[in-house]
Amino acid sequence: MNSAQLENQLAYFPGYFANHVLLTVGALVLGIALSLPLAAVAIRRPGLAGPLLGVASVVQTIPGLALLALMVPLLGRIGVVPALVALVLYSMLPILRNTVTGALEVDANVIEAARGVGMTDDQILLRIRFPLSAPVIVAGIRTAAVWTVGMATLSTPVGATSLGNFIFSGLQTQNTVAVLLGCLGAAILAIALDGLIRMAELAAARRDARLAWTSLALFIAAVVLATTPIAGNLLGGSQRPRVNVGAKTFTEQYILAELIADRLETAGFEATIRDGLGSTVVFQALAHEEIDVYVDYSGTIWANQLKRKETASAQRVLAEIKTWLLAEHQILSLGALGFENAYAFAMRRDRAEALGIETLLDLALHASSLSVGGDYEFFSRPEWIAVRDAYGMKFAEQRSFDSTLMYTAVSEGHVDVISAFSTDGRIAAFDLVVLDDPRESLPPYDGVLLLSRSAAARPDLVNALRPLIGSLDDRAMREANRRVDLDHRPVDEVAHELSRGLAIPRR
Amino acid sequence: MHAVELPSTGYRRAMLSLREVSKTYPGGQLAVDRLSLELAAGETVVLLGASGCGKTTTLKMINRLVEATSGEILVDGRATKGMDPVLLRRGIGYVFQGIGLFPHWTVADNVASTPRLLGWEEGRIRARVDELLERVGLPPENYRERRPDELSGGQQQRVGVARALAAEAKVLLMDEPFGALDPVTRDGLQRELIRVREQLGLTILLVTHDVTEALLLADRIAVMDHGRIEQIASPTELFASPANEHVERLLDMPRRQSERIQNILRGTDPPGGRDDS
Numbered sequence A: 001m002n003s004a005q006l007e008n009q010l011a012y013f014p015g016y017f018a019n020h021v022l023l024t025v026g027a028l029v030l031g032i033a034l035s036l037p038l039a040a041v042a043i044r045r046p047g048l049a050g051p052l053l054g055v056a057s058v059v060q061t062i063p064g065l066a067l068l069a070l071m072v073p074l075l076g077r078i079g080v081v082p083a084l085v086a087l088v089l090y091s092m093l094p095i096l097r098n099t100v101t102g103a104l105e106v107d108a109n110v111i112e113a114a115r116g117v118g119m120t121d122d123q124i125l126l127r128i129r130f131p132l133s134a135p136v137i138v139a140g141i142r143t144a145a146v147w148t149v150g151m152a153t154l155s156t157p158v159g160a161t162s163l164g165n166f167i168f169s170g171l172q173t174q175n176t177v178a179v180l181l182g183c184l185g186a187a188i189l190a191i192a193l194d195g196l197i198r199m200a201e202l203a204a205a206r207r208d209a210r211l212a213w214t215s216l217a218l219f220i221a222a223v224v225l226a227t228t229p230i231a232g233n234l235l236g237g238s239q240r241p242r243v244n245v246g247a248k249t250f251t252e253q254y255i256l257a258e259l260i261a262d263r264l265e266t267a268g269f270e271a272t273i274r275d276g277l278g279s280t281v282v283f284q285a286l287a288h289e290e291i292d293v294y295v296d297y298s299g300t301i302w303a304n305q306l307k308r309k310e311t312a313s314a315q316r317v318l319a320e321i322k323t324w325l326l327a328e329h330q331i332l333s334l335g336a337l338g339f340e341n342a343y344a345f346a347m348r349r350d351r352a353e354a355l356g357i358e359t360l361l362d363l364a365l366h367a368s369s370l371s372v373g374g375d376y377e378f379f380s381r382p383e384w385i386a387v388r389d390a391y392g393m394k395f396a397e398q399r400s401f402d403s404t405l406m407y408t409a410v411s412e413g414h415v416d417v418i419s420a421f422s423t424d425g426r427i428a429a430f431d432l433v434v435l436d437d438p439r440e441s442l443p444p445y446d447g448v449l450l451l452s453r454s455a456a457a458r459p460d461l462v463n464a465l466r467p468l469i470g471s472l473d474d475r476a477m478r479e480a481n482r483r484v485d486l487d488h489r490p491v492d493e494v495a496h497e498l499s500r501g502l503a504i505p506r507r
Numbered sequence B: 001m002h003a004v005e006l007p008s009t010g011y012r013r014a015m016l017s018l019r020e021v022s023k024t025y026p027g028g029q030l031a032v033d034r035l036s037l038e039l040a041a042g043e044t045v046v047l048l049g050a051s052g053c054g055k056t057t058t059l060k061m062i063n064r065l066v067e068a069t070s071g072e073i074l075v076d077g078r079a080t081k082g083m084d085p086v087l088l089r090r091g092i093g094y095v096f097q098g099i100g101l102f103p104h105w106t107v108a109d110n111v112a113s114t115p116r117l118l119g120w121e122e123g124r125i126r127a128r129v130d131e132l133l134e135r136v137g138l139p140p141e142n143y144r145e146r147r148p149d150e151l152s153g154g155q156q157q158r159v160g161v162a163r164a165l166a167a168e169a170k171v172l173l174m175d176e177p178f179g180a181l182d183p184v185t186r187d188g189l190q191r192e193l194i195r196v197r198e199q200l201g202l203t204i205l206l207v208t209h210d211v212t213e214a215l216l217l218a219d220r221i222a223v224m225d226h227g228r229i230e231q232i233a234s235p236t237e238l239f240a241s242p243a244n245e246h247v248e249r250l251l252d253m254p255r256r257q258s259e260r261i262q263n264i265l266r267g268t269d270p271p272g273g274r275d276d277s
Helices: A003-010 A013-044 A046-061 A064-075 A080-104 A108-116 A121-132 A134-158 A164-172 A176-206 A209-234 A251-266 A279-287 A298-305 A314-329 A349-355 A360-369 A382-391 A403-411 A459-468 A474-485 A491-501 B055-062 B085-090 B107-111 B113-117 B122-135 B153-165 B183-200 B211-217 B235-240 B245-266
Strands: A242-246 A270-274 A293-297 A332-340 A343-348 A371-374 A397-400 A417-421 A432-434 A446-451 B014-024 B030-040 B044-048 B070-075 B093-095 B171-175 B203-208 B220-225 B228-233
Touching: A003 A176, A013 A046, A013 A080, A013 A121, A013 A134, A013 A164, A013 A176, A013 A209, A046 A080, A064 A080, A064 A134, A064 A279, A080 A121, A080 A134, A108 A121, A121 A134, A134 A164, A134 A176, A164 A176, A164 A251, A164 A403, A176 A209, A242 A251, A242 A279, A251 A270, A251 A293, A251 A459, A251 A474, A251 A491, A279 A293, A279 A298, A293 A298, A298 A314, A298 A382, A298 A446, A314 A332, A314 A446, A332 A459, A332 A474, A343 A349, A343 A360, A343 A403, A349 A432, A360 A382, A371 A403, A403 A417, A403 A432, A446 A459, A474 A491, B014 B055, B014 B203, B030 B055, B030 B203, B030 B228, B044 B055, B044 B211, B055 B070, B055 B171, B055 B203, B093 B153, B107 B113, B107 B122, B107 B153, B113 B122, B122 B153, B153 B171, B153 B183, B183 B211, B203 B211, B211 B245, B220 B235, B220 B245, B228 B235, B228 B245, B235 B245
Parallel strands: A242 A270, A242 A293, A371 A397, A371 A417, B044 B203, B044 B220, B093 B171, B171 B203
Antiparallel strands: A293 A446, A332 A446, A343 A417, A343 A432, B014 B030, B014 B070, B220 B228
16 A cells, blocks of 8 residues: 555545435435335325335345346446436335334324314325424434445446445455545545434424524535536536446456557547446446447357357357347447456466366366355356366365455465466466366357447547457466556556557557 | 303204214224214203213214214204315314324414414414413413423313314314313313303313213213213203113212212211212
């Protein structure tokens, strides 16, 4: 950790923080605006209150990340909209629950008196039930505010920028400064929001109009101040042609996105990186033209999109996915960048030598007494099924790790073998050996540059990116990954060095 | 104690009429059974009976807090059935057993509840609130801006009465209005109610299980049991000719108490006379 690293990360803070504030406050305002009328209906018909609160509770039991991810296929898009919808749903339970409970618990004598003096049901609700349960309702809003701030950090993988960008990229690139900045920002926001709502609560309890207006003014001022850094973007911003570059949630993808952005900026485009996107989210985003370009892997498209279970030669896979992508999604596969980041099984060298394991065939013989580690998706991927079936692999234990922790796990002996990525700098750094695949059960994973339909229709854009094709070999990619993962260098610096080192003619 | 004795209603306009009114609750329980009752303008009738006899249900059917299953109710000659219940309630004063002041509103706002709902202009509301607070013995300059939780139980029920009267209702329904108060406060409020009633010419239907209260306030007492009126008569008539054993038993306790108090006052209270069995 050093001051240059902090300075580098701090530059992102205003933008991330502003987006986080907008996302949280927007979700909270919408959550309140939806919950109060729904609560009003439930109070009028107590038969509805149970089912309504039941549904809200079920939403609450869905893990935050899963709820956010679910919104992407449901809404057919990525970015602020699915994040906002998920956050609104999440914020509604405490508000609904407290409003309904609070309003129904108002003294029955008072309600009867309200009917007796001639109030309509609406008047009873607005003049009696809501004001009398205001402290309970506000308590619900406070709970919702704190939850929403926290959950908004998880909206990064669905493409909404937030303080979560610090946390996700920081965890991937082992940048503690970034992770801490993200957490600190979220904590500050949660405390500030909670304080403001408490102030409003106090104003309501004391019936102090001045305090109520002060808290509202402070709230608006804080939101305006926090969102100034992105006000320009919201109002139109730069005149340069804009390009959205997507990236998945691992180091290589962060570097490649920065590399593409670097190329585009040089060619006069305004590039925006939307990183930390989930593996399927990023493909859908490209298909729906919410991002313009990103790098995927031929084997991933082959297995996940074409649903092909058999393997084929690198050239055939490249050719078939190119045709398929164009026909099915009007996505242009501009070509392979030159490196391959395949799934590969890796072991500590001493352990492999001791057991005499060199290939997956050898591994299969010892598997019943060994443990295998993979990233979160590996064991549900077709590649694993293919390897398992090709070699009759049956391990004693199967464990899932965050992909950055996998390498440490195998080098420290927590597992015997891992599903490594062939371009990962840690394979060499930790002295791991990659096992041969004599039955060629694993498909090829050439990095391919994919362009959305609208991006493919912009010749200037295509021309700016075309020089990247074939320019980046395994060694260069592995070296760049190593600099970020092991030397803890900032991603943009490494990408910039990589860009300068490429054999590409520059304008 | 009361200015007019009204043995019958024949010579005055009927302000409140209940004709063959019944109430069956969803469970099938018959709470009120073909009850008929007529109150002349300015008359006070007390529905007297044990809890569960149907007296509160009867009261609530008049302003439709409870809907009658059958029968007809007329207020000032108009059938309530076709009326908007909300508008009906704004035209009838109601004093609740549980008082039910709105705790988040000032005394003045509480009293102004119905006039505000009726859309009176603020000057008129203010004048009316002050007048009524004065009438129920709460000087407006001291009490207007107070909140209910700053008042004693007796003061709260005074505000409850003022709220019921605020919209110039001619009919006042009172459900055990003094039940929760201590005897001294209850006595003061009962006497003030009599005074206010004379001043405003109110027609009052009051529900209580307290025989003494019924005797002190009623022009006529309707003794209820099992959803029916067993006897309706002036207090004097009731003592003179109770209709059945139940009515007689009901009157026995105040009679004994009163005899004993008279003996005490004469100095002839026999030893051991405190035995209440």
